[in-house]
Amino acid sequence: MTRSAPSMPKNGTIAAILPAAGSGRRFGSHQNKLFATIRGVPIWVHSAMALLGRPEIGRLIVAVSESDRTIFQNDYTAFLDAKKIEWVLGGQERTDSVRSGLEAIGDDAAIEYVAIHDAARPLIGDPDLSSIFAALTATGAAILATPVTGTLKRAVRATPNAAGDLIANDRCVTVDRSELWVAQTPQVFRLDLLRLAYDRHRGYPATDDAQLVERIGHPVAIVSGSSDNIKITHPEDLRIAEAIMARLSPTNK
Numbered sequence: 701m702t703r704s705a706p707s708m709p710k711n712g713t714i715a716a717i718l719p720a721a722g723s724g725r726r727f728g729s730h731q732n733k734l735f736a737t738i739r740g741v742p743i744w745v746h747s748a749m750a751l752l753g754r755p756e757i758g759r760l761i762v763a764v765s766e767s768d769r770t771i772f773q774n775d776y777t778a779f780l781d782a783k784k785i786e787w788v789l790g791g792q793e794r795t796d797s798v799r800s801g802l803e804a805i806g807d808d809a810a811i812e813y814v815a816i817h818d819a820a821r822p823l824i825g826d827p828d829l830s831s832i833f834a835a836l837t838a839t840g841a842a843i844l845a846t847p848v849t850g851t852l853k854r855a856v857r858a859t860p861n862a863a864g865d866l867i868a869n870d871r872c873v874t875v876d877r878s879e880l881w882v883a884q885t886p887q888v889f890r891l892d893l894l895r896l897a898y899d900r901h902r903g904y905p906a907t908d909d910a911q912l913v914e915r916i917g918h919p920v921a922i923v924s925g926s927s928d929n930i931k932i933t934h935p936e937d938l939r940i941a942e943a944i945m946a947r948l949s950p951t952n953k
């Protein structure tokens with residue numbers, strides 16, 4: 701029996717939301733880490749262009765912080781207009797930023813699905829996008845993730861010192877990693893499903909959108925993704941991203 705190829709979302713039926721309203725605290729720069737460049741292109745632009753290159757994406761909405769609003773309005777207006785990128789004001793939490801993006805979709809009858817992709821993940825590649833979009837039509841909710849490598853330890857009886865550091869001589873316990881994955885983005889959902897999950901969100905912390913869908917009892921599928929799809933979190937991640945990009949596209953196209 702021949703297995704039929706997984707169906708892909710029809711062209712233009714996915715709204716992409718790019719959360720870009722974070723403070724970049726761990727990056728430690730005076731400006732938003734998303735304006736740091738790789739090969740002269742801002743991180744958030746790499747992320748946006750990766751999605752805009754896909755026919756399934758009908759709209760792209762970037763959530764920006766109040767403090768970055770002027771930069772986006774002054775430095776990126778021509779780019780936003782040319783690429784038909786919409787922007788909304790993000791919020792205190794990542795979920796607040798995504799909620800703003802969801803509200804901006806409105807009652808657009810063309811949009812059936814939503815893809816939430818961190819603006820801080822500039823190296824998302826087409827193969828992973830194809831995999832996650834194929835899973836979307838089959839499941840209604842799916843995330844890219846990578847299996848845990850290395851040995852995981854949980855610090856127990858850790859008694860943080862005054863500086864909040866864990867004291868080195870505390871005990872550790874090995875965690876079974878066989879069922880553990882590190883979530884990435886895009887995280888993709890049927891639009892009605894994610895809207896329901898956000899309607900029922902009562903503010904309990906959630907570092908990704910899948911958690912909200914899990915909480916309403918809908919299964920979220922895991923799609924194994926590339927370890928190249930890193931999130932720019934710390935300054936050293938920029939060097940890693942440059943090396944990955946040099947390997948993936950040796951010439952500066």
Ligand SMILES: Nc1ccn([C@@H]2O[C@H](COP(=O)(O)OP(=O)(O)OP(=O)(O)O)[C@@H](O)[C@H]2O)c(=O)n1
Nearest residue numbers: 719720721722723724725726792793794819820
């Ligand atoms: N209130 C927030 C917090 C985060 N993000 C976005 O969510 C993505 C992933 O978040 P993270 O890497 O944690 O970014 P920051 O929150 O900026 O980083 P930090 O925790 O170091 O401040 C980023 O593109 C970030 O801009 C957002 O749109 N709104």
Ligand SMILES: C[C@](O)(CO)[C@H](O)COP(=O)(O)O
Nearest residue numbers: 818882883884885907908931
């Ligand atoms: C959504 C996410 O990329 C999944 O790994 C991640 O949780 C967002 O970044 P943060 O560092 O957790 O804020």
